[in-house]
Amino acid sequence: MSKSGKHGIILFGHGARDPRWGEPFERLAAKLRVLRGEPVSLAFLELMSPDLPAAVARQAAGACDAITIVPVFFGQGGHVRRDLPEIVDKCRAAHPNIPISCAIAVGEDDAVLDAVVEYCLRQSDQ
């Protein structure tokens, strides 16, 4: 993978009607932007914009030469196992020169689950 350009991250979420649903995603992106000098974007499956092809196109136009998509979902159900790979295939076809990788859903990560466990323990101690 070339290291001459930028390596973008796209946080991929489900989307919802209520704009307040998106707040943790905005906070995630802001935290990541502080820690990395490279592009961080949001993209949504439905009900919110941009969608994933638009977010990928914007990073590609912004000189990213590699993109990692991180599904911000707890479980890997149909949206992550079936819908997302189809959309990623279309993105790869539209940008054949840019390696686009796709991570496992964040909820499968043990450290993320441990943080959720700590949160639950704090809630039940109150």
Add this chain to the structure above:
Amino acid sequence: MSKSGKHGIILFGHGARDPRWGEPFERLAAKLRVLRGEPVSLAFLELMSPDLPAAVARQAAGACDAITIVPVFFGQGGHVRRDLPEIVDKCRAAHPNIPISCAIAVGEDDAVLDAVVEYCLRQSDQ
């Protein structure tokens, strides 16, 4: 709040058609059970069982005298802001002697978001 009985936790998730979606929720519950001697259950809004009233009834029948519900959602959209309070009100009406509290969605917690950020950084370094 009486401390003579048990204080149950119910992890409340959306639910999905694909049973593999539920795996992180099962892992969360298993981790919590290791750390607490008190009941930990799962409950789902749709597509998976049990639903929240059934999970609450089971903990009430199991001598829990307080229950904390933790929404395992990233964003607080309509499911958490509108659907969940309606269901919790019904649970409280069905079990008026048991204090039932409801936490903010786990995705609003800063430490949970920090763990997701760390995960994203690890993914984009690979």
